Amino acid sequence: MNQIAFQDAYPDDLSHCYGCGKNNPQGHQLKSYWHEQGQDAETTIARFIPQSYHTAIPDFVYGGLLASLIDCHGTGSASAMAYKMRDSELGSTPAMRFVTGALNVSFKAPTPMGVELQLLGRFSEAKERKIIVDIELTANGVLCVTGQVIAIKMPATMQN
Amino acid sequence: MNQIAFQDAYPDDLSHCYGCGKNNPQGHQLKSYWHEQGQDAETTIARFIPQSYHTAIPDFVYGGLLASLIDCHGTGSASAMAYKMRDSELGSTPAMRFVTGALNVSFKAPTPMGVELQLLGRFSEAKERKIIVDIELTANGVLCVTGQVIAIKMPATMQN
Numbered sequence: 001m002n003q004i005a006f007q008d009a010y011p012d013d014l015s016h017c018y019g020c021g022k023n024n025p026q027g028h029q030l031k032s033y034w035h036e037q038g039q040d041a042e043t044t045i046a047r048f049i050p051q052s053y054h055t056a057i058p059d060f061v062y063g064g065l066l067a068s069l070i071d072c073h074g075t076g077s078a079s080a081m082a083y084k085m086r087d088s089e090l091g092s093t094p095a096m097r098f099v100t101g102a103l104n105v106s107f108k109a110p111t112p113m114g115v116e117l118q119l120l121g122r123f124s125e126a127k128e129r130k131i132i133v134d135i136e137l138t139a140n141g142v143l144c145v146t147g148q149v150i151a152i153k154m155p156a157t158m159q160n
Numbered sequence: 161m162n163q164i165a166f167q168d169a170y171p172d173d174l175s176h177c178y179g180c181g182k183n184n185p186q187g188h189q190l191k192s193y194w195h196e197q198g199q200d201a202e203t204t205i206a207r208f209i210p211q212s213y214h215t216a217i218p219d220f221v222y223g224g225l226l227a228s229l230i231d232c233h234g235t236g237s238a239s240a241m242a243y244k245m246r247d248s249e250l251g252s253t254p255a256m257r258f259v260t261g262a263l264n265v266s267f268k269a270p271t272p273m274g275v276e277l278q279l280l281g282r283f284s285e286a287k288e289r290k291i292i293v294d295i296e297l298t299a300n301g302v303l304c305v306t307g308q309v310i311a312i313k314m315p316a317t318m319q320n
Contacts, residue, residue, distance in 0.1 A: 056178070065224075067231065071227065099267070105262065
């Protein structure tokens with residue numbers, strides 16, 4: 001993909017997120033991209049390979065990590081959608097940065113270790129200050145987790 | 161507290177959880193305990209101090225970590241409640257181990273870095289195979305996050 005990741009377009013001083021910040025070397029550094037931008041459907045994608053210690057029980061991935069990935073893919077997707085709605089380039093100023101208002105995750109099947117996970121995001125609501133992203137997480141093509149992120153535009157008080 | 165932590169009573173081969181397993185040295189090692197066991201209300205408690213790199217943006221704790229803590233406090237509390245309902249000692253066999261069916265988290269206020277977080281769990285449903293735990297996470301006495309964990313008794317297929 002020749003796109004810049006949504007999270008890599010965050011301003012430097014807002015790029016310390018443990019889940020996806022490029023300036024957090026100890027973090028997961030999740031990176032989200034546009035997958036489809038058709039007229040009927042816009043989808044976003046992220047891929048992630050858990051570390052061997054990200055276990056729930058042996059052979060299965062820790063649910064808290066999966067919730068974290070959904071969280072960051074959701075707020076990242078919201079940011080990208082906000083730029084798109086403003087018809088401006090990803091990363092242009094003023095920054096469009098979102099925080100999580102609510103995160104709802106449903107575990108459908110145990111997520112196996114040792115394979116690349118794929119997260120696909122779709123938008124069920126997109127307003128200036130509130131964007132809802134529905135996410136499906138699959139492993140080897142099997143749906144393991146679904147999630148919804150209600151993303152809220154970051155208050156100015158958190159950006160200073 | 162002279163109690164053993166709920167998670168420390170998990171069988172050794174089910175103690176690798178990245179969030180709370182005693183056998184996962186790279187994990188968060190969250191530990192949950194009984195807080196009150198009155199006739200009218202049973203509550204559970206866990207405390208946690210995030211690492212400096214567990215940031216969302218500078219000065220605030222990463223939401224994915226908070227969701228993880230709620231997840232593990234929820235399944236841990238469910239395990240303890242299941243032993244209690246069976247009127248048997250924590251950690252006795254057969255093991256009562258729960259997995260997360262659904263995790264719903266609502267972020268009420270930014271969670272400050274550098275202070276001990278407290279999680280209090282209450283039970284809104286407790287059946288043999290399904291226990292629902294409602295959790296409040298506070299920092300310096302301020303409610304920052306609420307969450308609900310729908311905990312499901314671990315299928316035998318995951319225990320082998």
